[in-house]
Amino acid sequence: MAIMTTPHISADGISRHFGGLVAVDQVDFAVPRGEIRAIIGPNGAGKSTFVGMLCGRIPVSAGRIMFDGKDVTALPAHKRIRQGIAYTFQITSIYGRLSLKDNVRLATSWRWGNDEQAIQNTIEESLEKVGLADRMDQMAGDLSYGHQRLLEIAMGISQHPQLLILDEPTQGLADSEIAGFVKLIRELGGDMTILLIEHNMNVVMDTADQITVLNLGKVLATGTPADIRGNRDVQIAYLGETHA
Amino acid sequence: MIEKTGMTDARKSLYFHLGLIGALFILQFILPAYHHGNLARIMVLACYAMGYNILFGYTGLLSLGHAMFFAAGMYGMGLPMVHLGWTPEPALISAIVVGVVVSAGIGFLALRTSGVSFMIVTLMFAQAGFLTILYFGEWTRGDEGFVIKQAERVMAGFDLSQPTNRYNAALILFSICLLLTIRLVHSRFGRVMIAIRENEERTHMLGYDVHFHKWMAVIMSGTMAALAGAAYALLFGYAGATFASVQYSIFPLLWVLLGGAGTALGPFIGTLFMFYLIDLSSSFTTAYMLIAGLALVLLTLFLPQGLVGEFRRKVVPWLS
Numbered sequence: 001m002a003i004m005t006t007p008h009i010s011a012d013g014i015s016r017h018f019g020g021l022v023a024v025d026q027v028d029f030a031v032p033r034g035e036i037r038a039i040i041g042p043n044g045a046g047k048s049t050f051v052g053m054l055c056g057r058i059p060v061s062a063g064r065i066m067f068d069g070k071d072v073t074a075l076p077a078h079k080r081i082r083q084g085i086a087y088t089f090q091i092t093s094i095y096g097r098l099s100l101k102d103n104v105r106l107a108t109s110w111r112w113g114n115d116e117q118a119i120q121n122t123i124e125e126s127l128e129k130v131g132l133a134d135r136m137d138q139m140a141g142d143l144s145y146g147h148q149r150l151l152e153i154a155m156g157i158s159q160h161p162q163l164l165i166l167d168e169p170t171q172g173l174a175d176s177e178i179a180g181f182v183k184l185i186r187e188l189g190g191d192m193t194i195l196l197i198e199h200n201m202n203v204v205m206d207t208a209d210q211i212t213v214l215n216l217g218k219v220l221a222t223g224t225p226a227d228i229r230g231n232r233d234v235q236i237a238y239l240g241e242t243h244a
Numbered sequence: 245m246i247e248k249t250g251m252t253d254a255r256k257s258l259y260f261h262l263g264l265i266g267a268l269f270i271l272q273f274i275l276p277a278y279h280h281g282n283l284a285r286i287m288v289l290a291c292y293a294m295g296y297n298i299l300f301g302y303t304g305l306l307s308l309g310h311a312m313f314f315a316a317g318m319y320g321m322g323l324p325m326v327h328l329g330w331t332p333e334p335a336l337i338s339a340i341v342v343g344v345v346v347s348a349g350i351g352f353l354a355l356r357t358s359g360v361s362f363m364i365v366t367l368m369f370a371q372a373g374f375l376t377i378l379y380f381g382e383w384t385r386g387d388e389g390f391v392i393k394q395a396e397r398v399m400a401g402f403d404l405s406q407p408t409n410r411y412n413a414a415l416i417l418f419s420i421c422l423l424l425t426i427r428l429v430h431s432r433f434g435r436v437m438i439a440i441r442e443n444e445e446r447t448h449m450l451g452y453d454v455h456f457h458k459w460m461a462v463i464m465s466g467t468m469a470a471l472a473g474a475a476y477a478l479l480f481g482y483a484g485a486t487f488a489s490v491q492y493s494i495f496p497l498l499w500v501l502l503g504g505a506g507t508a509l510g511p512f513i514g515t516l517f518m519f520y521l522i523d524l525s526s527s528f529t530t531a532y533m534l535i536a537g538l539a540l541v542l543l544t545l546f547l548p549q550g551l552v553g554e555f556r557r558k559v560v561p562w563l564s
Contacts, residue, residue, distance in 0.1 A: 057449060081451035093446040095439060106439050107450050109432065155450070 006069050008033040008193045009054060009163055014063030015217075016049050023049040025217040026063065031210075033162075036185065036194045038208035040201075040228075042238060046217040047197045048090055051165050054195070055087040056080040068162065082110070086161035088152045090168050090197070096141025100132060100151055103140050107155035126158035127151075129184060146173045153181075157188065164188065165195045170203050182206050205229075213237065253562035254430045260563065261426060261508060265419045272411050284411045286512075286519050287418040288475050289495075293503070293511030294421045295468030296496035301505035302429060303461040304441030308363045308493050309350070309370030310469050315377065315488035316346040317470030319384065322483035325392055327383060332399040332478055339474035340467060347466025351459050367493070374488040389484025397481055410479050417475050418512070421468055425508045426564045428464070437461055441506070469496070502543055504550030508564040513551050 007030035016024040024046040031037045039047050052058035054065060056077030065073045072080050081087070095103050104123045112118045127133040130150040135143070140151055149172060156164050170178050178200065185194060185207045198204050204211060204225065211228045213220040215237040221228060228234055268287070272280060292314055299305050320342030324330040330338070354365045378386045394405045402409045428434040436457050439447040448454045477483045486492070496511075503514025521539055526532035547554045556563040 055449070076453075078448055078451050078453050081449065087449050089446070089449070093443060093449075095442045095446065097442055098439075102435075106435065106447070109435075110451055159451070 005032060007031055007066070008035075008068060009195075010066045011050075011054065012064040012066070014050075014053055014065060015061045016046075016053060016058060017061045022217055024053065024214075027214075027217070027219055029212065029219065031193055031195065033193055034190065035209045036189045036196065036207050038196045038198055038204040038211045039214060040198065040204060040211060041214035041220070045214040047214050048167055049217075050214060051087075051167060051195060051197060055085050055165055057087070081159070084162035085165065086156040086159045086163070087165045088156050088167060088169060090171075092145065092148045092152055092172075094140045094148055094151055094155070096139070098140060099137050100127060100140055100143075100154075101136045103151060104155055104158045108158035108160075111159065122158050122160075126154040129157055130154045131180060146177050149173060150177070150181075153184070161192055163193045163195070167197045168199060169196070170198065170200050178203060254564070256562050257508070257564040258426060260560075261422055264509065265415070265422070268415055268418070269412075272408065272415075277407070280407060280411060282519065282523070284407070284414040284479065286516050287414040288472055288479060289499070289519070290512040290515040291417055291421040291475065292469050292472035293496045293499040293515050294425055294508075295465045295470075295472060297465075297500045297505065297507075297511045298425065298428065298437075298468065299461050299465035300497065301500055301507070301510065302434065302441060303437045303458060303465075304444075305458060305461065306363050306497070307354075307366040307462075307465075308490075308497070309354075309366030309368075309373075310466070310496055311488050311490070311492035312350065312366075312370040312373040313343060313347055313466035313469035314473035314476075314492060315373060315485075316342045316466075317473030317475075318477045318483045318487055319377070319473075320470065321474035322390065322392055322477040323383060325396055326390055332397065332404070336399075336474055336478070339470055343467040343470025343474075344463060346470070347463045348459075351462030351466065355455060355458055355462065367490070370488070370490070370493050374485060374490075377485045377488050384483075384485065387485045389482055389486070392477060392481045392483070394481065397478055399478070404479055405481060413479060414475070417471070421471070422508060422512070424468075429508065429564050433457070433460070438506075498540065500550075502540065502550055504553030504556070507550070507552040507556055510550050510552040517551065 010030040011027055013026045013028060014024060015022065015026050027050060039051065041047050049058055053060050056075060060073060064071060067080065067083065067085065101123055104126055105119060108122045109119050124133060127136055130153055132147060132150055132154060140148065143151065149169060153166065153169060170181055173181060182203055188194060196207065208225055210222060211225055212222045213228060213234050220237055221231050221234055223231065271283065275283065296310050299307055317339040320339035321335045324338050325332065325335045350369050354362055354369065357365050377384045397404045404410055404413055436447065436452050440454055440457060444454055473487065499514035499518055500511050501514065502517055503512065504510030521536050522532055525535035529535065549557060
């Protein structure tokens with residue numbers, strides 16, 4: 001049953017051209033508050049470009065983005081972050097020469113003013129959630145790749161965002177770590193809206209309320225995991241027409 | 245490093261640097277006149293290097309045009325003293341104002357570029373500044389420069405041409421710049437500067453206005469360089485276009501690299517080291533720049549983090 005409410009984040013005909021190449025082509029998109037939405041699609045479908053526009057990292061060529069009822073299209077990325085959007089990069093992006101503690105501190109300290117105790121608590125709590133609390137004083141660059149990914153997620157969580165955008169968070173994680181990640185996302189799902197670009201279909205099926213499929217810069221389908229699993233267009237896009 | 249110690253790292257670092265300032269104060273009673281004079285000069289030049297270090301060492305922006313800021317302070321001080329008959333106090337304020345204005349303007353324009361383009365743009369601006377000084381030779385006396393008379397270099401009753409006063413004035417300035425640097429590095433603003441150096445994109449996507457922080461870093465860096473330029477003119481009584489040349493943009497880069505970029509003390513150690521390297525080698529050969537160059541190459545190869553940087557890495561990780 002669809003009830004008409006203001007979506008938490010929405011895109012209205014957004015496009016992005018890189019020279020002659022159209023990476024994202026007039027996409028309409030809306031996610032209600034508190035939903036976990038997976039964005040899937042073959043390589044080069046425009047997924048990263050699309051979420052890049054939502055968080056402000058990549059300017060739109062056309063269209064409008066609304067977040068929490070406000071038009072944020074013209075807002076630079078750092079201001080969108082401060083309005084409650086957190087973003088993790090597809091390729092792990094942390095401060096390798098700083099401690100885990102200092103990595104999370106940078107992510108969260110602007111929220112708290114001079115409340116040092118709140119900062120400390122948030123750092124501990126966020127690292128705890130991803131299971132890295134005991135490594136707080138280590139240099140982030142000394143962590144394994146999987147742990148660096150988890151650190152980046154902890155940095156996102158520490159901002160207590162309303163909207164968390166995760167670009168391929170499980171890439172490079174071990175199976176046991178993926179299980180922990182799925183559990184974490186489910187826990188967070190109640191508190192915040194989550195956009196998840198993900199290639200691992202098990203993770204998508206286990207976490208997403210709804211799935212949006214992008215192909216060649218356009219929305220191919222949107223629906224529940226069951227809908228998408230049975231969608232013939234999606235199968236064609238993934239497997240190629242001749243194999244369908 | 246994991247166990248908690250009684251004193252915070254910031255505090256230990258502060259005491260270490262206060263100790264150094266104390267040592268420099270005592271040195272003036274011990275040093276022979278020649279080295280006494282040298283050290284005063286080195287402390288002023290180290291302020292220039294510390295200014296450079298704010299931008300290069302802590303924020304990760306490599307400028308090749310800092311001579312322009314040094315000269316802005318030097319002429320901001322010297323010109324009103326010589327042509328308008330100003331006393332050193334208002335002239336010092338004028339030098340700081342000129343430093344802020346020039347670095348804010350140049351920073352605003354140069355930060356539209358990044359990486360190699362930033363280096364080239366700052367280099368070009370500095371060249372333009374150098375040529376401007378030559379063009380207005382009637383007032384600046386160009387390459388030849390001008391002397392600020394001894395009688396005019398009296399500030400708050402102290403004759404700054406007198407060696408003891410000069411040394412202590414240089415030490416006060418040096419202490420201010422050093423403590424400001426340490427304060428900055430431990431502030432929230434300083435942490436963001438370091439974050440930009442380490443990973444600019446990540447910092448932006450954590451909610452920081454990277455461009456604003458960089459601009460502020462250029463202004464702080466440029467103004468400290470200008471302050472050093474002003475002090476140089478006042479303490480040594482001379483302003484000349486050489487100080488605005490490319491050579492003087494390269495010097496602070498070398499000093500900071502040698503001493504350790506991103507360390508509070510590195511700029512001073514680098515300046516001290518290079519000053520005496522040139523001084524000693526020129527006492528027994530005319531090819532002293534060859535020796536200096538060779539030493540620089542060896543240091544860069546074997547101590548890539550600079551003297552203080554390597555010292556911090558191996559001995560005292562808590563150093564600012």
